Amino acid sequence: MTWLKLVEGYMPGQMIGELALSILLFALLNWSLKRAGMGIPKFWAGIGVWVFIWLYITYRIYPPIPFSVRAIYGTVTMCGIFMWVSGSEADWQEFKKPIFNVMDGITPRHRFLRTVALILIPLGIGGFAYQSYLPSFDEPIELRTVHPAPPATTKLHGKTFVLQIAENPFRVGSEGKYDQEYTNERSVVQAMGRLVKDVNDPNYNPWDPNAEGYMKYVREGGEVFFQNCHFCHGDNLNGRGLWAYAFNPIPANFTDAGTIAQLQETFVFWRVAKGGPGLPGEAFPWASVMPPWEQHLTTDEIWKVVMFEYWHTGYYPRTWD
Amino acid sequence: MNIPTRTNKSLRTGLGLAVGLSLLLWGGLPLTGLAQEDEDIPEGFKAEDRPAPPSAEQIEAGKRVYFTKCVWCHGVKGSGDGPAADRLWPRPRNFNQGTFKIRHTVSGELPLLEEDLLQTVTHGLPGSAMPSWEGILTEEQRRDVLSFVTTQLVEDRDWQDEEFETFTVLQLDQLTPIEPTAESIKRGSELVVSLKCIECHGLEGRGDGNAFNLKDDWGFSIQPADWHKCWNFRGTRQDAYNVKNIFRTFSTGINGTPMPSFADNTTIEQRWDIANYVGSLCERTMDIDIAGGEVTDEIAQTLAQGEPFPIDPLTDKPKSSFVVPSIPVRELGESLELPVDEYDERWAQVPRRWIGMGGQITHKPRNFVNRIDDLWVRSVYNDTHIAFLFQWNDRTKSVQEDEVDWDPTEVNLADYGVEETLPGGSQFADDPGHPGSIAWNQNKYAVYNDGVAFEFPIKWQELPAPRKPRYFWGDESFPMEITKWTADGTLAVYEGTGWDQDFTELDDFAEEVEVKKAQWKNGRWTVLVHRPLKGDYEEVASLEPGQYIPMVFFAWDGHNGDVGRKMAVSAFYYLVLKPAMPVEAFIYPILMGVGIVFVEGWIVIRRANRRKGKIFT
Numbered sequence: 001m002t003w004l005k006l007v008e009g010y011m012p013g014q015m016i017g018e019l020a021l022s023i024l025l026f027a028l029l030n031w032s033l034k035r036a037g038m039g040i041p042k043f044w045a046g047i048g049v050w051v052f053i054w055l056y057i058t059y060r061i062y063p064p065i066p067f068s069v070r071a072i073y074g075t076v077t078m079c080g081i082f083m084w085v086s087g088s089e090a091d092w093q094e095f096k097k098p099i100f101n102v103m104d105g106i107t108p109r110h111r112f113l114r115t116v117a118l119i120l121i122p123l124g125i126g127g128f129a130y131q132s133y134l135p136s137f138d139e140p141i142e143l144r145t146v147h148p149a150p151p152a153t154t155k156l157h158g159k160t161f162v163l164q165i166a167e168n169p170f171r172v173g174s175e176g177k178y179d180q181e182y183t184n185e186r187s188v189v190q191a192m193g194r195l196v197k198d199v200n201d202p203n204y205n206p207w208d209p210n211a212e213g214y215m216k217y218v219r220e221g222g223e224v225f226f227q228n229c230h231f232c233h234g235d236n237l238n239g240r241g242l243w244a245y246a247f248n249p250i251p252a253n254f255t256d257a258g259t260i261a262q263l264q265e266t267f268v269f270w271r272v273a274k275g276g277p278g279l280p281g282e283a284f285p286w287a288s289v290m291p292p293w294e295q296h297l298t299t300d301e302i303w304k305v306v307m308f309e310y311w312h313t314g315y316y317p318r319t320w321d
Numbered sequence: 322m323n324i325p326t327r328t329n330k331s332l333r334t335g336l337g338l339a340v341g342l343s344l345l346l347w348g349g350l351p352l353t354g355l356a357q358e359d360e361d362i363p364e365g366f367k368a369e370d371r372p373a374p375p376s377a378e379q380i381e382a383g384k385r386v387y388f389t390k391c392v393w394c395h396g397v398k399g400s401g402d403g404p405a406a407d408r409l410w411p412r413p414r415n416f417n418q419g420t421f422k423i424r425h426t427v428s429g430e431l432p433l434l435e436e437d438l439l440q441t442v443t444h445g446l447p448g449s450a451m452p453s454w455e456g457i458l459t460e461e462q463r464r465d466v467l468s469f470v471t472t473q474l475v476e477d478r479d480w481q482d483e484e485f486e487t488f489t490v491l492q493l494d495q496l497t498p499i500e501p502t503a504e505s506i507k508r509g510s511e512l513v514v515s516l517k518c519i520e521c522h523g524l525e526g527r528g529d530g531n532a533f534n535l536k537d538d539w540g541f542s543i544q545p546a547d548w549h550k551c552w553n554f555r556g557t558r559q560d561a562y563n564v565k566n567i568f569r570t571f572s573t574g575i576n577g578t579p580m581p582s583f584a585d586n587t588t589i590e591q592r593w594d595i596a597n598y599v600g601s602l603c604e605r606t607m608d609i610d611i612a613g614g615e616v617t618d619e620i621a622q623t624l625a626q627g628e629p630f631p632i633d634p635l636t637d638k639p640k641s642s643f644v645v646p647s648i649p650v651r652e653l654g655e656s657l658e659l660p661v662d663e664y665d666e667r668w669a670q671v672p673r674r675w676i677g678m679g680g681q682i683t684h685k686p687r688n689f690v691n692r693i694d695d696l697w698v699r700s701v702y703n704d705t706h707i708a709f710l711f712q713w714n715d716r717t718k719s720v721q722e723d724e725v726d727w728d729p730t731e732v733n734l735a736d737y738g739v740e741e742t743l744p745g746g747s748q749f750a751d752d753p754g755h756p757g758s759i760a761w762n763q764n765k766y767a768v769y770n771d772g773v774a775f776e777f778p779i780k781w782q783e784l785p786a787p788r789k790p791r792y793f794w795g796d797e798s799f800p801m802e803i804t805k806w807t808a809d810g811t812l813a814v815y816e817g818t819g820w821d822q823d824f825t826e827l828d829d830f831a832e833e834v835e836v837k838k839a840q841w842k843n844g845r846w847t848v849l850v851h852r853p854l855k856g857d858y859e860e861v862a863s864l865e866p867g868q869y870i871p872m873v874f875f876a877w878d879g880h881n882g883d884v885g886r887k888m889a890v891s892a893f894y895y896l897v898l899k900p901a902m903p904v905e906a907f908i909y910p911i912l913m914g915v916g917i918v919f920v921e922g923w924i925v926i927r928r929a930n931r932r933k934g935k936i937f938t
Contacts, residue, residue: 063635103928118921126914133906135899137644140869142787188389193458195385207388207397226393226405231682231689235452236390242450243679243691245636248643248892276683277791286789286796287893291683312389 015061022052042095046081053077066141144249145282147263154270154278157299163266168303170217171265183214183307184316194314206311214307221308224301228293237312247289254313265317268306273299362489363584365572366427369490372434374481375468383469386462391470394450399474401539408689411449412541416470419478420538420577423556427489428574428582431480436490438467440558447561447637448553491572491584493565499593501564501601503621509598510616512591516583521545524614526602527844529716533880538577545580547714547844551603552637553694559637562629564600568592571599598624604639605629608673608697608712610664613843630675638695641675645872647700647707647898648672659701659708661837663847668710673699676874678889683793684820686887692716693876693889696773702854702898707864708837711773711848718841719879720808721770729813730824732794734885766882771841773848774805774875777862777896779816781870789871792893793820801873802827802861804834806848808879812836814861820886830861867900 026049033039040048057065057073065073085095105111153162173179186203188194202208206219225233232251234241239253254260260268270278276288293302310316362368375383387395394413396403401415414421423441424432432438442463445453454463471480480486499505513519513526523529526548537543546554552561556570571592574582583592602611605627611620630639650657653667660667676698680691696713727734778790779802788799794817795801803815803824814831815824833856838849855863864870874891877883 100928103925104932114925118918118925121921122914122917125917126910129910129913130906133903133909135867135897135902137642137646137897137899139643139895144787193386193390193462195389195462199381199385199388205388207392222393223404226403227408228682230393230405230450231680235394235450236454236457238457240452240635245633245638246677246679246694246891281788284787284789286791289679289683289792289890289892295684296687 018060019053019056022056023049026052041098042085042091043098046085046095050074050077050081068141142284144284145280146249146252147259147267148280148283150267150270154273156273156294156302159299161266161269163264163270166266166269168265168269168307169300170214170303170307172214180316180319186214187311187316188314190314194312217304218308218311221301221304221306222312224297224305225308225312228296229305232289237309249284249287254309254315257315260309260313260317261315262318264319265306265310268309268317269302272297272302272306363427363572365491365496365589366489366584367492369433369488371483371486371488372480375464375472379465379468380472381469382462383465383467384473386458386466387469387474390454390458391466395474399470405450409450410690410692411543413450415539416474417476418538418577419475422575422577423570424573424576425491425493425569426573427491427584429576430489431478431486433488433490434464434467434471434480438471439463442467444558445637446555447557447559448550448555453559453637491569493569496568496589498565498568499590499597501597501625503618503625505594505597506601506624507598507616507618507621508591509594509596509601510611510614510621512587512595513598514614516587516595518595519614521579522548523716523844525549525611525843525845526599526614527714527716529844533717535579537579543578544716547716548599548602549604549714550695551600552632552639557637559634561632561637562600562603564593564596567596567599571595601625601627603629604697607669638677639675641677643892644869644895644897645674645676645698645700646672647702647896649866649899649901650701650703652899653701657703659703659706659851660710661849663710663712663838663849667701668699671699671701673697674894676891676894678874678876678891681886681888681890684886686885688881688883688887688889690881691889692878692881692883696874696876698874700896702864702866704854706851706853707898709775709850709852711850712845713773713876714845715771715841715878716844717878717880718808718846719768719771721768721879723767725769725884729811730815730826732817732823732885733821766880769879769882769884770807770809770877771846771879772805772807772875772877772883773846774803776801776803776817776873776875777864778802778871779860779862780858781862782865782868784871789893791819792873792890794822794824795819797822802830804850804852805875806836806839806850807877808839808841810836810839812850816860827860830856864896864898866898869895869897872896 030040030045054070054074054077057070086092101107102110102113102117105114150163152164153160155161167178171178171180171183173182186197189197196206197204199205200208202210202212203215205211206215206222208215211219225237226235230241231243232241232247233239233254234244234251237254238256239251241251244251252259271290273292273294275292276285276290277292279285279288297305392403394403394405394409395401395416396406396413399416401413403413406413419431421432421437421441423446424430424437426432426437441451442458443453443455443460445451458466478486513522519526519530521528521530521535522545528545528547530545533542533544535543535545551557551567554561554566554570556566557563558566560566570580571587572582572584574580574584583595587595598616601624607623607627609620609623609627611624616624632638633640648671650659650667653670656667674697676696678691678693678695680688682689693713693715696711699710701708776794778784778795778799780799784790784799790796790799790801794803797818801817803817804812805815806812812831812834814827814834816827817824830853833853835851836848837851838847840847854865862870872894874894876889877887878889883889
């Protein structure tokens, strides 16, 4: 059922768009049916809309949303539907009518429905209560801080780095200054599927044999990445590596606007150097399989791999402001 | 829909008005009739036109894609020697020779661009590091990069070479699959024996026959496919249980490997039977014993009825959850004894949990080439003991022969004498005769023990949620109890206080833990462990029903040089011993139901009275 699969990153926009379109189509249909004199009763229309939205958020979105979150969406939807059906006194009366008709048992059919409802409701609620007592094998929800506050300083291979003022020594401009504009100018094209700007120019292609300085360091960082990091973070740096399926928490997705794009370069440097064990408690250091790369890489290699991650995703680090 | 073949083209042009009719008839004819007209073309294949050459702009655009996304594994010249190559298994493709595995074309021919290579780039190659590029590269970019690879990086062959290159294509879409009935599966099981498939793939198809002597065209060691993990088949196109893909691989062979094409010596029906059998072996919700490949009618029936596992579209692996349920034996039958082997019928009622495993690369020695990517766990318990049934596929049984000069409790041994393969050795990578090359080094490991282990935090009851000990053998505040079985027959229980801290042996408790069954058979280990639920609270974990108890799994493949910290690891799981039903589960629902009935009665009477004019306020 690949048609169910929503592309990650597109999700919020696509979901809101599709829902808005469905509501619009429904409103149009409802209006034209009314004009044709075959309007859908408010009661059934309300139930129909709610069921549609519930099925949408349950089955259309992948990975699935937990029940607790769907319950919130369902409640909000219900409030919206009540606002719609109680827009005017006449609407509200129309909505209530089928319910009261059944409760009062005005015709034999309504009396039959009333009997059925009177039996089913206590059975249903009793059954639901019984279900909730059955042993559950659901995973407990444990909320984890993905980007905890970094320490003021971090010590690496005998040298202390003050994260506020530390700079990536390889991100320097032609004048030897730490230069955001310079490196940004030489970044990849910003679009979905970010690509080398000009493959035949050593200033833009890290694999050009004549590449020097920034571009050469990007390639060296990439070599480190593809010898060590891609197993989890993936060939496209999107957290879908070869072994991502085995681990929990899942590896970070660097192409997401919520990870390295909103972090300072020194934060990423600290996270790479200290890995899982270096995390504070709220970020679950016990469960992270992220290696403390200080055990495997030199300081320079860590700076280079951080720079490569920004180059490959087309983001640039947040600066102190 | 029908492209005329050379043989009956002249015939059809001469028939004038009847062309339409003959087309209709011909479309309905089985392809077997066609194949007999041209003896060179195997049954089910048809000669097709060569793909159109790409434009220079496309090649240039593809080069930009290649040098951003592909070069890191496939290398600057496309020789499969990028920086990642030496730590990958399977290795990235060397494009230079034009040898491609997954094709619709007959054995030895180049692949099609649209139907084969574009699909590979779009869906990736599951079971390898090649990801699906759908959603990352646009379709145009995917075509561009293929233009670059097929014209600039494939050196030895040319899609436009009219003298040497032909395209004889399997007409997969026009063939109707045979239903995977018990009869078809049984015929398939007999064919894999007579066609000698089992010589490499093993009696039960776990890829354990001749597992460590096969080489590809470049001299690299490769292993036969494990039919029980269809989600790892390279050619699945992200549709793991679809037997069409097996049919295609079987019809066209895998170029560059010892896997031949069977198009010439099997009929189409036979190939569907084999595809159905191989596809039916892929793990399903129930574990099915296929008795060493001697598939009886009864086994075939069970295989035909198996429910496929749901596959996670984001990872192309079975969907799982991080909870391992343990079922009380009293729910499974009369006996209160725990099962003593895997054949106990009660196991059929116990859900089995798929545990995904990754290579341990957090601390040295690191396991970049991880050969155990999953294991299956089932668990039951009674009043005193809990049983864990571990099953995992391993192509080789490995038992350490040489003595090692360290004690099993010694943990912090730097690299255990296991040399990490330094990346960058690709220079002579594919020259098996060159000492120091990757091909020369492959499978030259010392053989250590296969093994499996699991751990619990010793005082898990005292963990302030969500705190846990570190997954890697605990930490000082919360030590782990680690139970480890190794293939030399040793079972030991250790206390671990960290990845770099030596173990303390828990000998008294280890004597109470029993290995009831440990057997390697047809490419699979089965290890059944009985453990007391409780022990000394200070020393070992006491397991209690209804609680979420953190648990981690480890596995070692001795023929991969796995030893000590070089191993496969899982994430944290929760073991949950299914509790007995509380009395409240029966009392409260009944009370609630009765209460609702009263409320209903009140509402109905009230409405009836209101209508009659008797309003109480």
